[in-house]
Amino acid sequence: MTYQKLRKFTEIFGAVCGGLLISVPAISQTAVAQQPTSATPQQSTAKINPCPSIFYEEPHNSRVIVPQGCPPNALTQRLANQGLLPTARTTTSSPYQAGVGGETPQAGATTLNPCPRIFYEEPFNSRNVVPQGCPPNAFSQGQQPQGNISSQGVPVTPQSSTSRTTTTQTPSASQQQAPSTTIALANGKVDVKLINDTGARVTYQVIGDTEARSLEGKSNVMLQGISTPVTVTFQREDGGLLLVTPQASAEQSGMLEVTLNEATDLAQDTKAMRIQQNGSVFLN
Template identity: 60%
Template sequence: MNKNTPAVRKYTGLFSAICGGLLISGTVISQRAVAQQPTSQINPCPSIYYEEPHNNRVLVPQGCPPNALTQKLAAQGMLPPPTAPATPAPSQIPLGVGGEAFGSEPLAVNPCPRIFYEEPHNNQVLVPEGCPPNALTQQLLAQGMTPGQAVPARPPVTAIQPPLPAEQQPPSTKIALANGRVNIRLVNDTGAEVTYEVIGDTPARSLAGKSDTMLRDLTTPVTLTFFREDGGLLQVNLQPSEETQMMEVRLNATTDVMEDKNTVRIQEDGTVFLN
Protein backbone atom coordinates (compact mmCIF):
# COMPACT_ATOMS: atom_id res chain seq x y z
CA MET A 1 0.00 0.00 0.00
CA ASN A 2 1.25 3.49 -0.83
CA LYS A 3 1.89 5.35 2.45
CA ASN A 4 1.40 8.73 0.78
CA THR A 5 -2.15 8.18 -0.28
CA PRO A 6 -4.78 10.45 1.35
CA ALA A 7 -6.47 7.53 3.16
CA VAL A 8 -3.21 6.36 4.78
CA ARG A 9 -2.31 9.89 5.92
CA LYS A 10 -5.81 10.28 7.36
CA TYR A 11 -5.62 7.10 9.45
CA THR A 12 -2.06 7.89 10.53
CA GLY A 13 -3.07 11.32 11.87
CA LEU A 14 -6.09 9.90 13.66
CA PHE A 15 -3.94 7.24 15.39
CA SER A 16 -1.43 9.85 16.53
CA ALA A 17 -4.18 12.03 18.01
CA ILE A 18 -5.64 9.10 19.96
CA CYS A 19 -2.24 8.10 21.39
CA GLY A 20 -1.45 11.70 22.39
CA GLY A 21 -4.77 12.05 24.18
CA LEU A 22 -4.16 8.87 26.14
CA LEU A 23 -0.73 10.10 27.22
CA ILE A 24 -2.13 13.45 28.40
CA SER A 25 -5.01 11.76 30.26
CA GLY A 26 -2.58 9.38 31.95
CA THR A 27 -0.40 12.28 33.07
CA VAL A 28 -3.39 14.18 34.54
CA ILE A 29 -4.66 11.08 36.35
CA SER A 30 -1.18 10.40 37.74
CA GLN A 31 -0.85 13.98 38.99
CA ARG A 32 -4.31 13.82 40.63
CA ALA A 33 -3.44 10.54 42.32
CA VAL A 34 -0.26 12.04 43.75
CA ALA A 35 -2.10 15.18 44.87
CA GLN A 36 -4.75 13.11 46.63
CA GLN A 37 -2.19 11.11 48.68
CA PRO A 38 -2.31 12.17 52.37
CA THR A 39 0.68 14.18 53.55
CA SER A 40 2.56 12.89 56.57
CA GLN A 41 2.05 14.85 59.80
CA ILE A 42 4.61 15.39 62.55
CA ASN A 43 3.45 13.88 65.81
CA PRO A 44 3.12 16.75 68.37
CA CYS A 45 3.00 14.28 71.28
CA PRO A 46 5.87 11.85 70.63
CA SER A 47 6.20 8.81 72.85
CA ILE A 48 9.57 10.00 74.16
CA TYR A 49 7.70 12.42 76.46
CA TYR A 50 6.27 9.40 78.29
CA GLU A 51 9.52 7.40 78.57
CA GLU A 52 12.19 7.75 81.27
CA PRO A 53 13.96 9.99 82.02
CA HIS A 54 11.80 12.49 80.03
CA ASN A 55 8.60 11.28 81.74
CA ASN A 56 9.77 12.88 85.01
CA ARG A 57 11.93 15.72 83.62
CA VAL A 58 10.24 17.26 80.55
CA LEU A 59 6.89 19.09 80.39
CA VAL A 60 4.64 18.00 77.51
CA PRO A 61 3.33 20.60 75.00
CA GLN A 62 -0.15 22.09 75.40
CA GLY A 63 -2.83 19.67 74.21
CA CYS A 64 -0.83 16.48 74.85
CA PRO A 65 -1.82 13.95 77.52
CA PRO A 66 0.12 14.84 80.70
CA ASN A 67 3.18 12.80 81.63
CA ALA A 68 4.34 12.21 85.24
CA LEU A 69 6.11 15.58 85.62
CA THR A 70 3.20 17.53 84.14
CA GLN A 71 0.73 15.77 86.48
CA LYS A 72 2.94 16.46 89.51
CA LEU A 73 3.37 20.19 88.78
CA ALA A 74 -0.31 20.58 87.93
CA ALA A 75 -1.25 19.02 91.28
CA GLN A 76 0.98 21.59 93.01
CA GLY A 77 -0.65 24.47 91.12
CA MET A 78 2.60 25.33 89.34
CA LEU A 79 1.20 25.20 85.77
CA PRO A 80 -1.04 27.80 84.13
CA PRO A 81 -4.63 26.79 83.23
CA PRO A 82 -4.73 24.78 79.98
CA THR A 83 -5.69 26.67 76.84
CA ALA A 84 -6.27 23.56 74.75
CA PRO A 85 -8.25 20.32 75.26
CA ALA A 86 -6.54 17.74 77.44
CA THR A 87 -6.87 15.14 74.66
CA PRO A 88 -5.35 15.83 71.23
CA ALA A 89 -7.28 15.92 67.99
CA PRO A 90 -7.40 12.71 65.91
CA SER A 91 -4.59 14.01 63.71
CA GLN A 92 -2.46 14.47 66.86
CA ILE A 93 -2.79 10.95 68.28
CA PRO A 94 0.71 9.55 68.91
CA LEU A 95 1.92 7.30 66.14
CA GLY A 96 4.09 5.18 68.43
CA VAL A 97 7.33 6.64 67.10
CA GLY A 98 9.37 9.07 69.22
CA GLY A 99 10.96 12.17 67.81
CA GLU A 100 10.99 15.93 67.85
CA ALA A 101 7.66 17.74 67.76
CA PHE A 102 8.41 20.77 65.61
CA GLY A 103 6.09 23.69 66.21
CA SER A 104 5.01 22.46 69.67
CA GLU A 105 6.02 24.59 72.63
CA PRO A 106 6.48 22.85 76.03
CA LEU A 107 4.35 24.06 78.92
CA ALA A 108 5.88 26.87 80.96
CA VAL A 109 6.12 26.59 84.73
CA ASN A 110 3.69 28.99 86.38
CA PRO A 111 5.81 31.78 88.00
CA CYS A 112 2.93 32.61 90.38
CA PRO A 113 1.74 29.24 91.79
CA ARG A 114 -1.29 29.31 94.05
CA ILE A 115 0.77 28.14 97.03
CA PHE A 116 1.96 31.76 97.45
CA TYR A 117 -1.63 32.72 98.28
CA GLU A 118 -2.33 29.88 100.73
CA GLU A 119 -1.47 29.80 104.44
CA PRO A 120 1.11 29.97 105.87
CA HIS A 121 2.87 31.28 102.74
CA ASN A 122 0.26 33.99 102.20
CA ASN A 123 1.57 35.85 105.26
CA GLN A 124 5.16 34.60 105.29
CA VAL A 125 6.52 34.48 101.73
CA LEU A 126 6.98 37.34 99.28
CA VAL A 127 5.67 36.65 95.78
CA PRO A 128 8.08 36.98 92.80
CA GLU A 129 8.16 40.27 90.93
CA GLY A 130 5.29 40.49 88.45
CA CYS A 131 2.91 38.25 90.43
CA PRO A 132 -0.28 39.54 92.09
CA PRO A 133 0.60 40.56 95.67
CA ASN A 134 -0.32 38.22 98.50
CA ALA A 135 -1.06 39.37 102.08
CA LEU A 136 2.60 39.84 103.08
CA THR A 137 3.49 41.71 99.91
CA GLN A 138 0.47 44.01 100.34
CA GLN A 139 1.52 44.81 103.93
CA LEU A 140 5.01 45.81 102.82
CA LEU A 141 3.70 47.93 99.97
CA ALA A 142 1.28 49.68 102.37
CA GLN A 143 4.29 50.57 104.55
CA GLY A 144 6.09 52.09 101.57
CA MET A 145 8.59 49.23 101.35
CA THR A 146 9.40 47.29 98.22
CA PRO A 147 9.99 43.54 98.52
CA GLY A 148 13.62 44.08 97.56
CA GLN A 149 14.11 46.38 100.55
CA ALA A 150 12.45 43.99 102.98
CA VAL A 151 14.45 40.81 102.44
CA PRO A 152 17.81 39.93 100.88
CA ALA A 153 17.90 38.31 97.48
CA ARG A 154 17.09 34.62 97.44
CA PRO A 155 20.08 32.24 97.21
CA PRO A 156 20.49 30.41 93.91
CA VAL A 157 18.32 27.33 93.46
CA THR A 158 20.18 24.04 93.93
CA ALA A 159 19.31 20.52 92.86
CA ILE A 160 18.19 19.61 96.40
CA GLN A 161 15.56 21.81 98.01
CA PRO A 162 14.39 22.03 101.65
CA PRO A 163 10.79 20.90 102.19
CA LEU A 164 7.72 22.96 102.83
CA PRO A 165 6.91 23.87 106.47
CA ALA A 166 6.08 20.80 108.52
CA GLU A 167 2.95 22.30 110.06
CA GLN A 168 1.08 21.81 106.78
CA GLN A 169 0.76 18.05 107.29
CA PRO A 170 0.44 15.49 110.08
CA PRO A 171 3.67 13.80 111.23
CA SER A 172 4.66 10.47 109.67
CA THR A 173 6.19 9.01 112.85
CA LYS A 174 8.11 9.94 116.00
CA ILE A 175 11.37 8.73 117.52
CA ALA A 176 13.01 9.03 120.93
CA LEU A 177 15.98 11.41 121.02
CA ALA A 178 18.94 11.75 123.36
CA ASN A 179 20.17 15.31 123.89
CA GLY A 180 18.45 16.37 120.66
CA ARG A 181 20.60 14.11 118.48
CA VAL A 182 19.69 11.38 116.00
CA ASN A 183 21.40 8.68 113.92
CA ILE A 184 19.96 7.83 110.49
CA ARG A 185 20.64 4.66 108.53
CA LEU A 186 19.89 5.46 104.87
CA VAL A 187 19.20 2.33 102.79
CA ASN A 188 18.99 2.48 98.99
CA ASP A 189 17.00 -0.56 97.85
CA THR A 190 16.70 0.71 94.27
CA GLY A 191 19.06 -0.27 91.49
CA ALA A 192 19.84 3.38 90.76
CA GLU A 193 22.33 5.78 92.31
CA VAL A 194 20.82 8.22 94.81
CA THR A 195 22.15 11.67 95.73
CA TYR A 196 21.47 12.67 99.35
CA GLU A 197 22.29 15.63 101.59
CA VAL A 198 21.72 16.67 105.19
CA ILE A 199 20.98 20.37 104.77
CA GLY A 200 23.52 22.45 106.67
CA ASP A 201 25.53 19.40 107.83
CA THR A 202 26.85 17.50 104.80
CA PRO A 203 27.45 18.26 101.14
CA ALA A 204 25.58 16.33 98.46
CA ARG A 205 26.83 12.74 98.36
CA SER A 206 26.13 9.68 96.21
CA LEU A 207 24.78 6.36 97.45
CA ALA A 208 25.00 3.43 95.04
CA GLY A 209 22.04 1.17 94.40
CA LYS A 210 21.56 -1.75 96.80
CA SER A 211 23.75 -0.14 99.48
CA ASP A 212 23.39 1.84 102.69
CA THR A 213 25.17 4.44 104.81
CA MET A 214 25.03 5.63 108.42
CA LEU A 215 24.60 9.31 109.31
CA ARG A 216 25.63 9.69 112.93
CA ASP A 217 25.18 12.24 115.68
CA LEU A 218 23.00 14.71 113.75
CA THR A 219 21.64 17.64 115.76
CA THR A 220 17.92 18.26 115.35
CA PRO A 221 16.17 19.78 113.56
CA VAL A 222 17.44 17.61 110.70
CA THR A 223 16.48 17.91 107.03
CA LEU A 224 17.53 14.97 104.85
CA THR A 225 16.90 15.26 101.09
CA PHE A 226 17.52 12.74 98.31
CA PHE A 227 16.71 12.03 94.66
CA ARG A 228 17.46 9.37 92.05
CA GLU A 229 20.13 10.27 89.50
CA ASP A 230 18.13 8.59 86.72
CA GLY A 231 15.07 10.76 87.44
CA GLY A 232 12.98 7.87 88.77
CA LEU A 233 10.48 8.08 91.63
CA LEU A 234 11.17 7.12 95.24
CA GLN A 235 8.94 5.51 97.84
CA VAL A 236 10.22 6.10 101.39
CA ASN A 237 9.65 3.82 104.38
CA LEU A 238 10.50 5.16 107.86
CA GLN A 239 11.39 2.59 110.51
CA PRO A 240 12.11 4.04 113.96
CA SER A 241 14.31 1.75 116.03
CA GLU A 242 13.69 0.71 119.61
CA GLU A 243 17.17 2.03 120.20
CA THR A 244 17.18 5.68 121.29
CA GLN A 245 17.96 8.34 118.62
CA MET A 246 18.06 5.79 115.78
CA MET A 247 15.89 5.66 112.63
CA GLU A 248 16.10 3.80 109.33
CA VAL A 249 15.10 5.53 106.08
CA ARG A 250 14.60 2.94 103.34
CA LEU A 251 14.27 4.02 99.68
CA ASN A 252 12.40 1.90 97.14
CA ALA A 253 11.52 2.45 93.50
CA THR A 254 7.93 3.30 92.55
CA THR A 255 5.96 4.30 89.45
CA ASP A 256 3.23 6.11 91.38
CA VAL A 257 3.86 9.87 91.25
CA MET A 258 1.68 10.36 94.34
CA GLU A 259 4.04 8.17 96.39
CA ASP A 260 7.17 10.01 95.27
CA LYS A 261 9.01 11.55 98.25
CA ASN A 262 12.38 13.26 98.57
CA THR A 263 12.62 14.83 102.05
CA VAL A 264 12.64 13.67 105.67
CA ARG A 265 12.51 16.23 108.48
CA ILE A 266 13.10 15.43 112.15
CA GLN A 267 12.06 18.09 114.66
CA GLU A 268 13.61 18.84 118.07
CA ASP A 269 10.92 16.75 119.80
CA GLY A 270 11.50 13.69 117.57
CA THR A 271 8.49 14.31 115.33
CA VAL A 272 9.20 13.14 111.77
CA PHE A 273 7.67 14.58 108.59
CA LEU A 274 7.92 13.04 105.12
CA ASN A 275 7.55 15.13 101.95
Protein backbone atom coordinates (compact mmCIF):
# COMPACT_ATOMS: atom_id res chain seq x y z
CA MET A 1 0.00 0.00 0.00
CA THR A 2 2.83 2.36 0.82
CA TYR A 3 4.46 1.65 -2.54
CA GLN A 4 1.23 2.34 -4.45
CA LYS A 5 0.70 5.62 -2.61
CA LEU A 6 4.25 6.70 -3.37
CA ARG A 7 3.83 5.80 -7.04
CA LYS A 8 0.57 7.74 -7.34
CA PHE A 9 2.13 10.77 -5.61
CA THR A 10 5.05 10.63 -8.03
CA GLU A 11 2.69 10.55 -11.04
CA ILE A 12 0.70 13.54 -9.74
CA PHE A 13 3.85 15.52 -8.98
CA GLY A 14 5.22 14.77 -12.46
CA ALA A 15 1.97 15.89 -14.14
CA VAL A 16 1.98 19.14 -12.20
CA CYS A 17 5.62 19.92 -13.09
CA GLY A 18 5.04 19.07 -16.76
CA GLY A 19 2.08 21.42 -16.95
CA LEU A 20 4.14 24.23 -15.47
CA LEU A 21 6.89 23.70 -18.04
CA ILE A 22 4.40 23.81 -20.92
CA SER A 23 2.63 26.99 -19.70
CA VAL A 24 5.80 29.06 -19.19
CA PRO A 25 6.54 29.57 -22.99
CA ALA A 26 2.89 30.31 -23.65
CA ILE A 27 2.85 32.98 -20.94
CA SER A 28 6.08 34.43 -22.33
CA GLN A 29 4.70 34.58 -25.87
CA THR A 30 1.47 36.20 -24.63
CA ALA A 31 3.42 38.85 -22.77
CA VAL A 32 5.53 39.56 -25.82
CA ALA A 33 2.46 39.79 -28.06
CA GLN A 34 0.84 42.28 -25.69
CA GLN A 35 3.82 44.63 -25.68
CA PRO A 36 2.97 47.83 -27.61
CA THR A 37 4.83 48.35 -30.84
CA SER A 38 7.12 51.30 -31.04
CA ALA A 39 5.55 54.33 -32.61
CA THR A 40 6.72 55.14 -36.09
CA PRO A 41 8.64 58.38 -35.96
CA GLN A 42 6.63 61.16 -37.49
CA GLN A 43 8.03 62.34 -40.73
CA SER A 44 9.34 65.83 -40.55
CA THR A 45 7.88 68.36 -42.84
CA ALA A 46 10.45 70.15 -44.93
CA LYS A 47 10.32 73.91 -44.76
CA ILE A 48 10.40 75.77 -48.09
CA ASN A 49 12.70 78.75 -48.40
CA PRO A 50 10.41 81.58 -49.62
CA CYS A 51 13.39 83.56 -50.94
CA PRO A 52 15.72 81.09 -52.74
CA SER A 53 19.03 82.42 -54.05
CA ILE A 54 18.03 81.65 -57.65
CA PHE A 55 15.91 84.82 -57.65
CA TYR A 56 19.11 86.83 -57.35
CA GLU A 57 21.05 85.00 -60.08
CA GLU A 58 20.82 85.60 -63.82
CA PRO A 59 18.65 85.27 -65.81
CA HIS A 60 16.07 85.22 -62.97
CA ASN A 61 17.55 88.34 -61.35
CA SER A 62 16.40 90.46 -64.31
CA ARG A 63 13.32 88.45 -65.35
CA VAL A 64 11.50 87.21 -62.22
CA ILE A 65 9.69 89.26 -59.57
CA VAL A 66 10.51 87.97 -56.08
CA PRO A 67 7.70 86.87 -53.70
CA GLN A 68 6.30 89.45 -51.33
CA GLY A 69 8.45 89.81 -48.22
CA CYS A 70 11.72 88.92 -49.98
CA PRO A 71 14.53 91.43 -50.65
CA PRO A 72 13.96 92.90 -54.13
CA ASN A 73 16.14 91.71 -56.99
CA ALA A 74 17.05 93.81 -60.05
CA LEU A 75 13.70 93.42 -61.87
CA THR A 76 11.57 93.94 -58.75
CA GLN A 77 13.47 97.11 -57.82
CA ARG A 78 13.26 98.52 -61.36
CA LEU A 79 9.51 97.94 -61.70
CA ALA A 80 8.89 99.34 -58.21
CA ASN A 81 10.74 102.54 -59.12
CA GLN A 82 8.59 102.88 -62.25
CA GLY A 83 5.31 102.28 -60.41
CA LEU A 84 4.54 99.16 -62.48
CA LEU A 85 4.29 96.69 -59.60
CA PRO A 86 0.81 95.68 -58.36
CA THR A 87 -0.47 97.68 -55.42
CA ALA A 88 -1.13 94.46 -53.46
CA ARG A 89 0.23 90.94 -53.76
CA THR A 90 -0.98 87.85 -51.94
CA THR A 91 1.84 86.22 -50.00
CA THR A 92 2.34 82.65 -51.19
CA SER A 93 5.12 80.15 -50.89
CA SER A 94 5.31 79.76 -54.65
CA PRO A 95 7.54 82.05 -56.75
CA TYR A 96 5.81 85.02 -58.40
CA GLN A 97 6.76 84.55 -62.05
CA ALA A 98 7.15 87.35 -64.53
CA GLY A 99 7.82 86.18 -68.04
CA VAL A 100 9.93 83.07 -67.38
CA GLY A 101 8.96 79.90 -69.18
CA GLY A 102 5.46 81.16 -69.93
CA GLU A 103 3.99 80.53 -66.49
CA THR A 104 0.60 82.05 -65.92
CA PRO A 105 -0.01 83.38 -62.40
CA GLN A 106 -3.02 82.04 -60.53
CA ALA A 107 -6.21 83.98 -60.89
CA GLY A 108 -6.75 86.46 -58.11
CA ALA A 109 -3.08 86.34 -57.03
CA THR A 110 -2.45 89.98 -57.91
CA THR A 111 -4.21 93.31 -57.93
CA LEU A 112 -2.90 95.63 -60.62
CA ASN A 113 -2.39 99.33 -60.07
CA PRO A 114 -4.78 100.77 -62.70
CA CYS A 115 -3.03 104.16 -62.79
CA PRO A 116 0.77 103.67 -62.44
CA ARG A 117 2.69 106.92 -62.09
CA ILE A 118 4.78 106.11 -65.17
CA PHE A 119 1.87 107.41 -67.30
CA TYR A 120 2.49 110.88 -65.86
CA GLU A 121 6.27 110.95 -66.40
CA GLU A 122 8.14 111.71 -69.62
CA PRO A 123 8.26 110.36 -72.23
CA PHE A 124 5.05 108.44 -71.38
CA ASN A 125 3.21 111.59 -70.21
CA SER A 126 3.20 112.92 -73.78
CA ARG A 127 3.09 109.58 -75.65
CA ASN A 128 0.78 107.15 -73.79
CA VAL A 129 -2.99 107.12 -73.25
CA VAL A 130 -3.90 106.43 -69.61
CA PRO A 131 -6.31 103.55 -68.81
CA GLN A 132 -9.99 104.35 -68.41
CA GLY A 133 -10.79 105.73 -64.98
CA CYS A 134 -7.37 107.34 -64.48
CA PRO A 135 -6.69 111.09 -64.45
CA PRO A 136 -5.76 112.16 -68.01
CA ASN A 137 -2.12 112.91 -68.78
CA ALA A 138 -0.84 115.30 -71.45
CA PHE A 139 -1.20 112.78 -74.29
CA SER A 140 -4.76 111.84 -73.33
CA GLN A 141 -5.80 115.53 -73.28
CA GLY A 142 -4.34 116.18 -76.72
CA GLN A 143 -5.32 112.97 -78.54
CA GLN A 144 -8.83 112.21 -77.28
CA PRO A 145 -11.74 113.57 -79.39
CA GLN A 146 -13.60 116.43 -77.73
CA GLY A 147 -15.98 115.14 -75.06
CA ASN A 148 -14.28 111.73 -74.63
CA ILE A 149 -12.13 112.81 -71.71
CA SER A 150 -15.16 112.99 -69.43
CA SER A 151 -15.98 109.36 -70.28
CA GLN A 152 -12.99 108.32 -68.22
CA GLY A 153 -14.86 109.45 -65.12
CA VAL A 154 -12.40 112.17 -64.02
CA PRO A 155 -13.59 115.80 -63.92
CA VAL A 156 -11.23 118.25 -65.60
CA THR A 157 -11.32 121.97 -64.91
CA PRO A 158 -11.42 124.28 -67.94
CA GLN A 159 -8.16 125.92 -66.92
CA SER A 160 -6.12 122.69 -66.74
CA SER A 161 -7.79 121.31 -69.88
CA THR A 162 -6.95 124.45 -71.87
CA SER A 163 -3.42 124.51 -70.56
CA ARG A 164 -2.69 120.85 -71.37
CA THR A 165 -4.29 121.02 -74.78
CA THR A 166 -2.21 124.02 -75.73
CA THR A 167 1.06 122.30 -74.85
CA THR A 168 0.34 119.03 -76.65
CA GLN A 169 -1.29 120.11 -79.91
CA THR A 170 2.09 120.97 -81.41
CA PRO A 171 4.58 118.34 -80.22
CA SER A 172 8.25 119.11 -80.58
CA ALA A 173 10.46 117.44 -83.15
CA SER A 174 11.93 115.15 -80.46
CA GLN A 175 8.47 113.68 -79.87
CA GLN A 176 7.90 112.87 -83.55
CA GLN A 177 8.40 109.25 -84.57
CA ALA A 178 8.09 107.15 -87.69
CA PRO A 179 5.11 104.76 -87.85
CA SER A 180 5.81 101.14 -86.94
CA THR A 181 3.74 100.02 -89.93
CA THR A 182 1.00 101.25 -92.25
CA ILE A 183 -2.25 99.51 -93.16
CA ALA A 184 -4.82 100.19 -95.87
CA LEU A 185 -8.12 101.01 -94.16
CA ALA A 186 -11.59 100.10 -95.40
CA ASN A 187 -13.87 103.15 -95.09
CA GLY A 188 -11.80 104.44 -92.20
CA LYS A 189 -12.19 101.19 -90.23
CA VAL A 190 -9.75 98.43 -89.31
CA ASP A 191 -9.94 94.86 -87.99
CA VAL A 192 -7.36 94.10 -85.30
CA LYS A 193 -6.29 90.54 -84.47
CA LEU A 194 -4.52 90.36 -81.11
CA ILE A 195 -2.21 87.34 -80.75
CA ASN A 196 -0.93 86.76 -77.20
CA ASP A 197 2.22 84.65 -77.52
CA THR A 198 3.17 85.17 -73.86
CA GLY A 199 2.32 82.78 -71.07
CA ALA A 200 0.63 85.53 -69.05
CA ARG A 201 -2.84 87.11 -69.22
CA VAL A 202 -2.85 90.52 -70.95
CA THR A 203 -5.40 93.27 -70.28
CA TYR A 204 -6.28 95.33 -73.37
CA GLN A 205 -8.76 98.12 -74.07
CA VAL A 206 -9.92 99.94 -77.19
CA ILE A 207 -10.24 103.46 -75.81
CA GLY A 208 -13.74 104.86 -76.36
CA ASP A 209 -14.99 101.53 -77.76
CA THR A 210 -14.59 98.69 -75.24
CA GLU A 211 -14.06 98.22 -71.54
CA ALA A 212 -10.85 96.61 -70.27
CA ARG A 213 -10.75 92.96 -71.30
CA SER A 214 -8.40 90.03 -70.61
CA LEU A 215 -6.68 87.86 -73.19
CA GLU A 216 -5.31 84.57 -71.89
CA GLY A 217 -1.76 83.51 -72.71
CA LYS A 218 -1.24 81.57 -75.97
CA SER A 219 -4.58 82.73 -77.39
CA ASN A 220 -5.92 85.35 -79.80
CA VAL A 221 -8.97 87.53 -80.36
CA MET A 222 -10.40 89.44 -83.35
CA LEU A 223 -11.63 93.04 -82.97
CA GLN A 224 -13.73 93.95 -86.00
CA GLY A 225 -14.88 97.24 -87.47
CA ILE A 226 -12.89 99.64 -85.28
CA SER A 227 -13.21 103.25 -86.40
CA THR A 228 -10.01 105.29 -86.68
CA PRO A 229 -8.28 107.15 -85.21
CA VAL A 230 -8.16 104.79 -82.25
CA THR A 231 -5.86 103.90 -79.36
CA VAL A 232 -5.47 100.39 -77.92
CA THR A 233 -3.75 99.95 -74.55
CA PHE A 234 -1.98 96.84 -73.23
CA GLN A 235 -0.79 95.66 -69.81
CA ARG A 236 0.50 92.29 -68.65
CA GLU A 237 -1.35 91.29 -65.49
CA ASP A 238 1.81 89.75 -63.99
CA GLY A 239 3.62 93.11 -64.19
CA GLY A 240 6.09 91.94 -66.85
CA LEU A 241 7.32 93.82 -69.91
CA LEU A 242 5.46 93.54 -73.22
CA LEU A 243 6.78 93.64 -76.78
CA VAL A 244 4.07 94.62 -79.32
CA THR A 245 4.60 93.93 -83.03
CA PRO A 246 1.92 95.20 -85.49
CA GLN A 247 1.85 93.97 -89.08
CA ALA A 248 -0.65 94.27 -91.92
CA SER A 249 -2.24 90.89 -92.63
CA ALA A 250 -1.23 89.25 -95.90
CA GLU A 251 -4.42 87.16 -95.90
CA GLN A 252 -7.10 89.79 -95.37
CA SER A 253 -7.19 93.40 -96.51
CA GLY A 254 -7.84 95.96 -93.80
CA MET A 255 -6.75 93.64 -90.96
CA LEU A 256 -3.88 94.42 -88.60
CA GLU A 257 -2.20 91.50 -86.83
CA VAL A 258 -0.74 92.55 -83.47
CA THR A 259 1.57 90.00 -81.80
CA LEU A 260 2.25 90.30 -78.07
CA ASN A 261 5.53 88.81 -76.81
CA GLU A 262 7.55 88.93 -73.60
CA ALA A 263 10.14 91.74 -73.53
CA THR A 264 13.40 91.66 -71.55
CA ASP A 265 14.43 95.27 -72.19
CA LEU A 266 12.52 98.18 -70.68
CA ALA A 267 13.08 100.17 -73.88
CA GLN A 268 10.99 97.55 -75.76
CA ASP A 269 8.06 97.72 -73.35
CA THR A 270 4.86 98.93 -75.06
CA LYS A 271 1.74 100.22 -73.33
CA ALA A 272 -0.32 101.67 -76.19
CA MET A 273 -0.86 101.43 -79.95
CA ARG A 274 -2.31 104.33 -82.00
CA ILE A 275 -3.90 103.79 -85.45
CA GLN A 276 -4.35 107.06 -87.38
CA GLN A 277 -6.99 107.81 -90.01
CA ASN A 278 -4.38 107.45 -92.76
CA GLY A 279 -3.50 103.90 -91.60
CA SER A 280 -0.25 104.78 -89.83
CA VAL A 281 0.39 102.71 -86.69
CA PHE A 282 2.42 104.13 -83.79
CA LEU A 283 3.62 102.35 -80.64
CA ASN A 284 4.24 103.93 -77.25
